Each structure stands twice: as C-alpha cells, then as structure tokens.
Amino acid sequence: MKSSLKVHLALFTVSLIYGATFTIAKQVMPAYVQPFAFILMRVSVAAVLIFIFHSLFIKQRITDWKDIRKLCISALFGVAFNMLLFFKGLSITTPINGSVLMMNTPIFVVVFAALYLKEKISAQKIAGILVAAIGAILLMGGTRFNFSAQTVWGDVMVTANAIIYAFYLVYAKSLMQKYHPLTVTMWSFAFGWLVVLPFGAGEFMQIDFASFTPKIWLFVGFVTVGSTFLTYVLNAYALRKASSSLVGSYIYLQPVLATLIAIISGKDLLTIEKLTYILIIFCGVFLVSYKKSETSKAS
Secondary structure (H helix, E strand, O other): OOHHHHHHHHHHHHHHHHHHHHHHHHHHOOOOOOHHHHHHHHHHHHHHHHHHHHHHHHOOOOOOOHHHHHHHHHHHHHHHHHHHHHHHHHHHOOHHHHHHHHOOHHHHHHHHHHHHHOOOOOHHHHHHHHHHHHHHHHHOOOOOOOOOOOOHHHHHHHHHHHHHHHHHHHHOHHHHHHOOHHHHHHHHHHHHHHHHHHHHHHHHHOOOHHHOOHHHHHHHHHHHHHHHHHHHHHHHHHHHHOOHHHHHHHHHHHHHHHHHHHHHOOOOOOOHHHHHHHHHHHHHHHHHHHOHHHHHHHO
C-alpha cells in the first residue's frame, strides 16, 4: 500500500472515530462521569497504553534535551488545554454550535502553517477549505444555530479549543519528523497528564463506578482507547507524512461520518439534500489534498 494512501486511511479512521465519539460520549457524560473527570480518564488510559507500546516496540529516546520544552508545549496545546476546553465548552453550548465552531480549526491550521512552517497558501487550498466548511455547516443545520447569552462561554471555549488544536497540528509537525510519532505522543500525554490531573481529580473521586452498566463500560473504553489513544497515534503518523493543512482538512469529514452513523443506526434519514452536502464536503477535501506538492509529501 502506498504511503499516501496509508495517510488518507489513517485520517479517515480518525474522522470516523471522532464522528461516533460525540454520540457515545454523551451517553456517559455527565450522567455517569463529569467532563474533567472523563478527560483525566482519557489521558490516563491513553498514556499507559502508549507507554506500553512504546516500551515494547519503539524504545526511542529524546536525543536533544531542547526538545523537552517543545514536547511540553505540544502537551499543553495538543492534550491538556484542547481537551479541557472542548469538553467543558461542549457541556455549556449546544451540539450544533460546538460542531460549527470546530470547523474553524482547518482555517487556523492554514494560517499557522503559513506563519510557522512557511507553507504556501494556494488559492486551491483556500477554496477547498471554504467549500468543505460550507458543506459541513449546511449538513449540521444551516441556519439553526443559537449563539446566545446562555451558550456564550461554551462557544468561547470551543473556539479557543479550535485555535489551540490548530496550533498543535502545526507545532508538533517538526517533532513528528524528528522522532517516531509514538515517542512524541508518549511524552505529550505524560506532560499533559500532569496538567489535567488537578482539574479532573476532584470529579474523578465522585464517580460511582458501581453504577456503570456493561454498555457504559464499553462506551468508556471506546472514548479512552479509540477516540484518544488510537486517534492521537494515527494523527501523529499522518502529521509526519503529510502537510498540517491536509490533516486539518479531514475535520470536515467528521460531520459527514457522524451523519452516516446516525443514518445506519436508524436515528436519521438520508435525503437528497444531505447527500448533496456530503458531496460538497468531499469536493472541498479533495481540493485541499489534490495538489501534487501536498501528496508528494505523503509518498
């Protein structure tokens, strides 16, 4: 399998997992687990799994101690702050607001990549991001957004998360190219855990694990292992092989896959209108990834 195809497969898998995460996480949070406690669980489980896999198969050490500072910054933006802001913001704002605001991420990725990595901002790339954004917004409700005083702080937190995560996708790229993706991810989660611990410890102590049904345990496992450990490892691999802009553009596939999952599970219906919006999103992502200079990085 070509490396470029592996990159797209990895990013598609990440989008698929994230597309299902929101629905699954809402089954657990906040009825069984509060937001910050859930984040502590996510980071703790993922950190342990990454450490085990790294110790068995990678065994790579940090060769330049100056990179420890970069890893700490990567942990703050890519693990701690982004998760804390997103989950807390999502508990205050509406699902549609949160989904729409997260669509800002690829735009900020392009800006940060141009400033930090000196990536060229082509008209085709900008057009692709805008096309995908329009399709995603239409798919998620069009004009049914409700930005009000009741949701303002949640909206601010989700927007801040979008900016922070965009910076992480750009900032971590140099580390991913210098070290194995699992090495960078392991250190990021180790430092991130130290930041998340004081926020989530109190809520974690309030969890009544005896009330967990087998289904809730399964959902917790999906979020901690699937949408945390697996997605971060796959994203790290993709960042090493492809441009930050391409990685960021796959965020637009998340509402598509979330919609398809809802349709398959019988919670939504596929209409011509929704199919049209999905095709618009695919066209946008295609425009971002089609340029030869982008795909050559992944080959």
